Amino acid sequence: MPQASWRQVTIEKTPSYFVTKNVPKRIFTMSPKMKLIIVVRDPVTRAISDYTQAKAKKKQMPSFEEMVFLGGSRAKNWGAIRIGVYSNYLKRWLKYFPARNIHIVHGERLINDPGAELALLQDFLGLERQVTQESFYFDPVKKFPCLRYKQSLSSSSSSSKPTTSSSFQTQCLGKTKGRRHPKVDPMTLTYLRDYYRPYNQLFYRMIGVNFAWP
Numbered sequence: 001m002p003q004a005s006w007r008q009v010t011i012e013k014t015p016s017y018f019v020t021k022n023v024p025k026r027i028f029t030m031s032p033k034m035k036l037i038i039v040v041r042d043p044v045t046r047a048i049s050d051y052t053q054a055k056a057k058k059k060q061m062p063s064f065e066e067m068v069f070l071g072g073s074r075a076k077n078w079g080a081i082r083i084g085v086y087s088n089y090l091k092r093w094l095k096y097f098p099a100r101n102i103h104i105v106h107g108e109r110l111i112n113d114p115g116a117e118l119a120l121l122q123d124f125l126g127l128e129r130q131v132t133q134e135s136f137y138f139d140p141v142k143k144f145p146c147l148r149y150k151q152s153l154s155s156s157s158s159s160s161k162p163t164t165s166s167s168f169q170t171q172c173l174g175k176t177k178g179r180r181h182p183k184v185d186p187m188t189l190t191y192l193r194d195y196y197r198p199y200n201q202l203f204y205r206m207i208g209v210n211f212a213w214p
């Protein structure tokens with residue numbers, strides 16, 4: 001972790017931390033006061049997203065449906081499916097950290113209403129609410145929210161007096177985020193939704209929030 005002054009908050013982001021066995025203990029040993037942020041989305045969409053990412057790297061990969069059904073009972077062990085059982089992983093974290101140290105970000109709302117989701121996140125981190133709805137605009141091409149922020153530009157005039165003007169800068173997430181998902185056969189979707197339902201219910205009870213994933 002880089003050094004930070006008392007005015008700064010350092011964030012480190014690695015998706016695999018959530019699901020890697022020894023990480024809760026390792027992070028607890030590093031600092032039991034650590035604040036943890038977990039972004040979750042409907043596990044069925046998550047599985048398709050995971051598959052889409054893998055397929056982009058491995059073109060000859062079978063279709064999503066084949067991966068789910070031809071894998072038979074092994075399919076449940078396929079990382080893309082297994083990771084969506086959030087309750088299993090959260091349990092491990094709760095052995096070390098109290099629920100108040102863990103903030104769950106609602107992945108769908110992060111896309112549909114980023115200002116509201118960021119308000120909750122800033123509160124959790126004890127930060128002033130500087131990122132607001134106005135910090136985002138919806139990019140019609142990318143179909144995702146992107147950041148819009150003011151940047152002060154200093155320039156020297158002929159009298160060499162510094163002038164400060166401000167303009168908006170914009171920033172979207174990179175090309176690998178927000179990939180187009182394949183269309184998945186409805187029977188496969190139903191099968192996966194039925195599979196996740198009880199685990200989702202357990203997860204809602206653990207966090208005290210119902211995301212109402214279908």
Ligand SMILES: Nc1ncnc2c1ncn2[C@@H]1O[C@H](COP(=O)(O)OS(=O)(=O)O)[C@@H](OP(=O)(O)O)[C@H]1O
Nearest residue numbers: 015049050052110111144145146173176177178179
């Ligand atoms: N603002 C914005 N722009 C683009 N993408 C956004 C945004 N907010 C959330 N998302 C969702 O982030 C998903 C990719 O995040 P990952 O955690 O899978 O990324 S990674 O594992 O760290 O590579 C990515 O998943 P895919 O849509 O499957 O690509 C997005 O749905």
